[in-house]
Amino acid sequence: MNSSSKSRLIDRLDALYEYDREAVDEGKLYGWRTFIAMFSSEHIAGTEFVLGTLLVMHGVTAFDVFVGLAVGNTLAVLSWAFMCAPIAVRERLTIYWQIRKIAGPYLTIIYSGMFALILCLLAGSMVNVSTTAVTLPVNILSPNYAAGQTAPSVPWILTAIGVGAVIAVLAVLGFERLAHFAKVVAPWMPFIFVAGAIVSLRSLGVTGTGNFWQIVNEKIWTGIPRPGQIHYGFWHCVGLAWLCNIAQHMGMGDVTIFRYARKWQMGFCSAFGMFIGHYIAWICSGILCAAFVHSQLAAGVSDPNPTPGNIAMFGAGYAGIVCVLLAGWTTANPTLYRAGLAFQVATPNWRRWAVTLAAGAIMIVTACIPAILHYLDRIVAYYGLFFMPLGAFIFIDFWLFPRLGLARYYAEQKGLLMSWPAAAGWFGSFGICFLLSAKDQYQSMGWINNILPAFLANYKSDLFLQVLPAWLIAVTLYLVCSLIQQKMSPISQEQTK
Amino acid sequence: MTSQTKYILQAVSFAGLALSAFSAFLVFGGILTKEAYFRLMEAGMLMWFGTAVFWIRKDH
Numbered sequence: 306m307n308s309s310s311k312s313r314l315i316d317r318l319d320a321l322y323e324y325d326r327e328a329v330d331e332g333k334l335y336g337w338r339t340f341i342a343m344f345s346s347e348h349i350a351g352t353e354f355v356l357g358t359l360l361v362m363h364g365v366t367a368f369d370v371f372v373g374l375a376v377g378n379t380l381a382v383l384s385w386a387f388m389c390a391p392i393a394v395r396e397r398l399t400i401y402w403q404i405r406k407i408a409g410p411y412l413t414i415i416y417s418g419m420f421a422l423i424l425c426l427l428a429g430s431m432v433n434v435s436t437t438a439v440t441l442p443v444n445i446l447s448p449n450y451a452a453g454q455t456a457p458s459v460p461w462i463l464t465a466i467g468v469g470a471v472i473a474v475l476a477v478l479g480f481e482r483l484a485h486f487a488k489v490v491a492p493w494m495p496f497i498f499v500a501g502a503i504v505s506l507r508s509l510g511v512t513g514t515g516n517f518w519q520i521v522n523e524k525i526w527t528g529i530p531r532p533g534q535i536h537y538g539f540w541h542c543v544g545l546a547w548l549c550n551i552a553q554h555m556g557m558g559d560v561t562i563f564r565y566a567r568k569w570q571m572g573f574c575s576a577f578g579m580f581i582g583h584y585i586a587w588i589c590s591g592i593l594c595a596a597f598v599h600s601q602l603a604a605g606v607s608d609p610n611p612t613p614g615n616i617a618m619f620g621a622g623y624a625g626i627v628c629v630l631l632a633g634w635t636t637a638n639p640t641l642y643r644a645g646l647a648f649q650v651a652t653p654n655w656r657r658w659a660v661t662l663a664a665g666a667i668m669i670v671t672a673c674i675p676a677i678l679h680y681l682d683r684i685v686a687y688y689g690l691f692f693m694p695l696g697a698f699i700f701i702d703f704w705l706f707p708r709l710g711l712a713r714y715y716a717e718q719k720g721l722l723m724s725w726p727a728a729a730g731w732f733g734s735f736g737i738c739f740l741l742s743a744k745d746q747y748q749s750m751g752w753i754n755n756i757l758p759a760f761l762a763n764y765k766s767d768l769f770l771q772v773l774p775a776w777l778i779a780v781t782l783y784l785v786c787s788l789i790q791q792k793m794s795p796i797s798q799e800q801t802k
Numbered sequence: 803m804t805s806q807t808k809y810i811l812q813a814v815s816f817a818g819l820a821l822s823a824f825s826a827f828l829v830f831g832g833i834l835t836k837e838a839y840f841r842l843m844e845a846g847m848l849m850w851f852g853t854a855v856f857w858i859r860k861d862h
Binding site: 500507627 | 818841850851854
């Protein structure tokens with residue numbers, strides 16, 4: 306890439322976010338109700354039907370779920386309230402401009418491109434969820450990955466293409482009406498989750514508070530993983546609840562939203578999303594999953610397939626099917642729209658519709674890969690750990706750099722295309738945490754234990770337990786490298802001006 | 803939309819949500835069959851979507 310094409314790429318990137326370059330005016334700020342509504346609707350997605358189910362399949366106990374998810378979601382809310390929102394209301398800039406000032410345009414392009422890819426993947430998982438609802442009434446079987454079906458049938462793929470195409474076309478046309486419809490759907494969905502769970506508890510034999518705890522431990526969260534699944538425990542529940550939106554809170558993605566908040570305390574509005582979507586809905590989908598599996602085993606089915614469509618039909622009938630369809634659809638659409646925006650950065654002069662359709666094609670392909678739903682919890686963990694370090698840099702740059710006598714927004718002030726301390730902190734943190742987890746997770750990477758010092762070789766840690774190590778490694782690397790960088794090349798008086 | 807119409811629409815919407823929750827408790831209590839519960843859930847859904855779409859405001 307020559308220098309003129311590099312500058313064109315950076316210009317395009319800046320032009321795309323031109324309207325967000327300035328800090329938000331005082332007159333455009335929103336109050337508590339807006340943020341409560343936004344969080345409540347955004348965090349009840351089709352994927353909640355999957356994540357609650359996965360916790361059951363991974364053999365957590367009832368204590369792990371009820372207490373672990375409460376702890377993890379509380380940590381997530383505190384991260385929004387004390388890390389993300391205070392910086393958002395002081396700076397009132399988007400995540401794009403924050404990263405741009407700290408890490409330089411090249412790393413921002415990498416961030417945008419990778420973010421677009423992961424958004425396509427998440428949108429694909431939502432299409433997959435919706436497709437399980439559409440195929441059920443017409444007797445097209447959804448693939449059972451746990452039973453070895455690694456590819457869906459042709460009719461299922463054709464249905465997924467149809468569902469994905471509708472979503473992609475609506476994203477191209479703009480989604481104002483759909484956004485309104487999503488707002489209408491949001492208050493109704495928790496009722497379907499809760500109603501389905503109450504009915505399912507009855508079918509599992511719960512008759513009241515007297516035998517509730519005994520039955521949920523014996524029949525739902527048994528502490529025994531299903532064949533082929535890794536065993537999860539308390540800290541996995543904490544980690545999953547904390548990690549699954551970490552790109553938004555500790556990763557600072559939601560500074561883009563909270564820059565419109567009147568007060569930093571509005572970060573606590575995230576509690577509505579977390580405790581309705583990632584606590585109640587996950588618990589309910591776990592109950593639905595267990596009740597469905599028990600009923601299928603009782604009916605003589607050897608390999609029950611607890612897809613979102615199947616468990617919702619079991620718990621709430623056709624209302625459940627509609628809920629799954631809409632939960633996947635209404636969240637896949639804005640996700641795809643955002644992916645299109647992010648992709649637009651890296652595509653030379655492509656029209657918005659073409660970029661969004663291309664993103665839609667990737668979404669449809671990922672929707673047809675059953676492994677993605679099966680490993681969705683680990684995918685969101687990788688996603689969180691990958692994007693979190695950049696938020697850590699924003700946090701450190703804001704709170705610590707002035708106290709240490711370091712210059713803020715060094716990359717911007719120096720006109721750097723890429724901040725090497727940010728690159729070292731970002732890729733170093735993710736790489737180290739990945740290897741520390743992968744050495745015990747994947748056989749092919751077991752050799753790493755042989756070359757590590759004993760204390761690290763004996764360190765057994767899953768992805769979900771890496772939040773704090775990842776944050777600390779990212780911050781340490783970034784801080785040490787920034788100290789070296791600014792010592793070697795301090796900002797002159799002229800550059801400060 | 804007059805405020806009276808809005809109140810009526812809201813009343814039907816919330817009645818739809820209440821119907822969805824209430825019917826589940828009736829099944830739990832052994833008073834309602836699962837088939838009847840499914841029908842009530844569908845009725846609750848229609849009551850909610852048929853009315854909420856008119857009074858829930860669009861984002862700006």
